[in-house]
Amino acid sequence: MIFVELFWSFFKIGMFTVGGGYAMLALIQQAIVEHGWLRLEEFIDIVAIAEMTPGPIAVNAATFVGFRSASIPGALVSTGAVVLPSLIGMLILSRFWSQYKDSPKVQAIFQAVRPAIAGLIISVAITLGAAVLSAGADGFNILGLVIAAGVFFAVYLKNVDPFKMIILCAILGLILFR
């Protein structure tokens, strides 16, 4: 049953992502590949669209995957499922927050989970990088590598707005890949 699968997958994604944003990509990628909902290339397109359109990335990705798998009801189920842990978790935790925030036990757990999430995001970058860079006509997309490296340095070192970089690279794509 597609709706149960979508709900359960995106509920887990919402529940196991700490830190929001890109931290969710590893989980979303795994769910998509596992169920064969989308090709890896389409997943990269979703990340681009999620970045270019307003709203939280995980919500955008959930809506897109849900729609592609089961039309509008699929989009609603996936999106509801990805934010449901927020509703449950925050309503419960806001009562216990004052004890919870200073608990050394909780701090210790998060000090291990956060770097692990960084490692997971790196693994997404490597997997997607390999998919993009092997897409060239001769099995290696050197222009893609140059663009990816340029974007990395512009965003990481110069703090350039990711939205602007995507527009710039779309124009580069029009010139270079036609």
Place this chain on the structure above:
Amino acid sequence: MTRRKELWEFFASFFRIGLFTFGGGLAMLPMIEREVIDRHGWTDRDEILDIYAMAQSVPGVIAANTAVFLGNRLFGFWGAVLGLVGVVLPSILIITVIAIFFEQLKANPLIAAAFEGIRAAVVGLIAAAAVRVGRRAVKGGFALAMALGALLLSLSGYVNVILIIILAGLAGYLQYRVKGSESQ
């Protein structure tokens, strides 16, 4: 202002937050502050830091977590629900429209070429996000081991991502216990 009207205002505020912030995650914070502090005075700069800390340390989408916490504090359960619906509604509407036309758009050779460039850009963007999160979270050998371990397990393709996160949390807890018993 009547309570019903203010609840409606709260929904509209989070709808605007969902509509006008690009990139998600921490990129949404300045817009959230403009709406809930500067425009409506629902909270102040001190409390918002506490809310962010909480929104980032419990699982879930940060903007959704913030909407639920503030909505619940100001208006109770239905405030939480309305804030949540408000912040995700723009995404649902916009992405659904894009998804409907996406296949046709990609059949256009110009757009296909543009997406070749965009895909390469996304790889660079994710790499930048990874290094940024890493620089903030990896302090010391233990954290480095967690990051490398998660990276290798994930790349191997044999271990579920959720299991990797649970294992990291478990390792953090065990390290805390070991450290605690040493210092006693």
